Amino acid sequence: MGTQELLTKLGDYLDFNNKKKGKYARELKALLKELKQKEKKLIEKCKNKSTGKRKLLKTEIAVLHAKREKGLKILKQLKDD
Numbered sequence: 001m002g003t004q005e006l007l008t009k010l011g012d013y014l015d016f017n018n019k020k021k022g023k024y025a026r027e028l029k030a031l032l033k034e035l036k037q038k039e040k041k042l043i044e045k046c047k048n049k050s051t052g053k054r055k056l057l058k059t060e061i062a063v064l065h066a067k068r069e070k071g072l073k074i075l076k077q078l079k080d081d
Contacts, residue, residue, distance in 0.1 A: 003060065006035055010067055014074055025078045028071060035068045 001009075013028050039061055046057040 001034065003038060003064065006031065006038060007063075007067055010035065010071055014071065021078055025075060028075050028078075032068055032071045032075065035064055035071070039064045039068065 010028075010031055013024065013031060042057055042061045042064070046054050046061065049057060
């Protein structure tokens with residue numbers, strides 16, 4: 001699954017008006033796991049690239065990390081409720 005697809009899917013999950021919390025939490029957890037794996041792969045790829053590509057990869061890593069953190073906060077709120 002590509003980065004854009006993961007981010008789109010995460011955006012859909014973060015807007016949880018009438019979804020059941022249990023199913024939502026399981027799906028969100030799986031999605032966050034995929035984002036974490038994608039982030040780790042990009043970090044490894046970043047170590048092997050030149051300066052120009054490294055800057056682009058770091059930007060993409062920062063976006064993934066921010067989205068994943070937002071998802072983790074939502075997941076924590078669901079567990080607290």
